[in-house]
């Protein structure tokens with residue numbers, strides 16, 4: 478498939494559409510309108526139409542979208558046919574919770590290797606995933622062809638650990654640490670910060686309250 482350049486916000490919404498389309502397909506539904514989709518995934522229908530327009534004309538006016546076509550289309554875009562092995566670096570409170578969860582609701586991502594420096598856990602298997610010492614990272618990542626990792630070490634160790642990960646061939650980091658990492662331009666870093674997400678939610682709730690007062 479040719480590469481399609483889409484805005485980040487659109488890319489973030491694709492898994493939402495995809496999950497709902499699986500649901501519709503399982504229910505035996507053949508068609509869906511952008512209004513129906515909008516209600517189900519809580520995205521306004523204009524954004525949905527704009528999102529879909531990046532991929533060409535997938536729907537017909539007055540008919541809606543063909544569920545199976547759309548599902549197959551998104552399946553390809555989201556690489557749902559290929560399993561992506563991901564590494565976890567730092568198996569403490571946060572890392573362990575992620576290992577336990579291990580993306581069970583998706584069938585194309587899984588943490589297949591974890592790394593830490595704590596000798597009490599390295600060499601063991603936690604939640605079905607082997608925990609290796611950091612000294613084995615390069616070898617394991619190469620053997621398992623892993624290029625994506627989740628970083629869950631303490632902030633003080635974050636940059637040093639990230640440098641080791643770049644050196645070992647990591648191309649994408651999901652960064653749970655509060656540190657904004659310096660990374661080579663060939664590496665993508667996605668920061669996850671629950672406090673910021675909560676603050677955003679609080680901000681929106683407060684501004685909703687203000688609007689209702691008026």
Ligand SMILES: NC(=O)c1ccc[n+]([C@@H]2O[C@H](COP(=O)([O-])OP(=O)(O)OC[C@H]3O[C@@H](n4cnc5c(N)ncnc54)[C@H](O)[C@@H]3O)[C@@H](O)[C@H]2O)c1
Nearest residue numbers: 567568569570571593594595629630631632634654669671
């Ligand atoms: N993004 C969020 O919303 C969020 C929420 C909670 C915690 N955090 C962050 O996640 C990180 C982990 O938090 P935690 O509570 O799990 O900490 P933790 O202390 O329980 O676990 C850290 C783990 O990293 C390992 N470690 C330390 N140095 C290492 C190194 N150089 N290489 C490999 N492993 C190393 C430790 O042995 C330990 O197992 C912290 O940076 C914390 O601030 C983020």
